[in-house]
Amino acid sequence: MFPDDEIVSALPRVVMGETLAVIIDYDAGNLRSVQRACAEIGLEAEITADPERVKQADRVIFPGVGAAGSAMRSLCRRGMDVALKTVIDSGRPVLGICLGLQISLDRSEENNQRTLGFIPGDVRRFRFDNPELKIPHMGWNEVRVLKPHPLLEGIEAGDEFYFVHGYFPQPQDQADVYAVTEYESEFASAIARGNYFATQFHPEKSGRVGLRLLAKFKDWDGRC
């Protein structure tokens, strides 16, 4: 019916004032659960492995589970590292989730991997003498907000989010840490700098409080 599909698909978002949201696909986990949770709060997000599409996006979700080494190889092979850097430098909102957060730091102890370095710091493995503390840190745990951020609005004392991870982020600069969670000792569970915000927990699997965070991201202008 229409001569050019690309123009047709581009039209509505211009006309309606809608924006393009993408979820970065780099073979690192169950992206559809992120997509479904976004749909639930009215954010239609496209899953894409195309770095050009990411560069065009108005907001970007950078999820991920799995290991730092293979994730980095997969990102770089596609040129997705460059695309992501472009978006972050442009000031558009980016949300990192779990491994997405971890590989945004400089280095991970997992696979002793050099990572993207958007935020100074490294990622370390949980080590406990107490055998009752299981690894991975798996389940629901409290997220204690240290300072206000538009995406953390509405979180109350006692609100819990779903975590699954064996490694934890250690940002170099305390100013980047917006929320902490206790697992024997406290670690950074939400970090942010400018238009980049990332959680160690999974908002897409954290019930109502997680959906609310995603809804805040949907409306976020990238400023804090």
Next chain:
Amino acid sequence: MLSKRLIACLDVRDGKLAKSVKFIDTRDIGDPVEKAREYYEDGLDELVFYDITASSDKRNIMLDVVEKVAEQVFIPLSVGGGVRSVADATDLRLAGAEKINVNSAAVQRPALISECAEAIGDQNIVLSMDIRRVERNKEFPSGYEIVINGGRTPMGIDALEWALKGEKLGAGELVINSIDADGTRDGYELTLTALLAQAVRIPVIASGGAGKPEHLYDVLTTGKADAALVASMVHYGDYTVSELKQYLHDQGVKMRMSW
């Protein structure tokens, strides 16, 4: 501090909800998608679907159920029953399952655990074990044996040994299901649960035997479990998810209380 988890298990046969009693008789008790949504809204921490469909040509029905649930339930979703290959695991993951449970097929071919762990990540592969009490001897130093086929086939494998092997092969979590306790509503098998929970570093889910809130308290404290799995006690409306969580919270067990 990490909360203990309350997990509800929904047995699904031909796309409908069923609850096994002693693994022999099953009867339908409703629509799995509706039940899942109800529990989610009532504060459930995690959901497990177990496919007990007998014929393999009806397996796609399960993918459909998973897909529908994943669209409206935003907590971790775990699916098991008849997973024999990485392809089975991947199909379920694509349909919306977070975690994949392997059971009988892993006992028969342990490499299935490492293959799935490699394909979908350690933390997403759950080793579900059906276990019965036996006389402690040279063959079964722990006094517990692994069984398969819904408890009908003893495998001559010591349960503790299998748990440790499963962890080594890359399982991210264990489900400890006592065949002796399952369906009795007399309480979880505390000795077994504590034995395995203290032997591994990965989280442990206790399953089989829950009938009263006290049973959940016992298995999360004395039994050292990280999570308690319930089925009939919530499916038949004897207790609600939020009642159980409130009870545990009042007893001093750390639970997620706002949702």
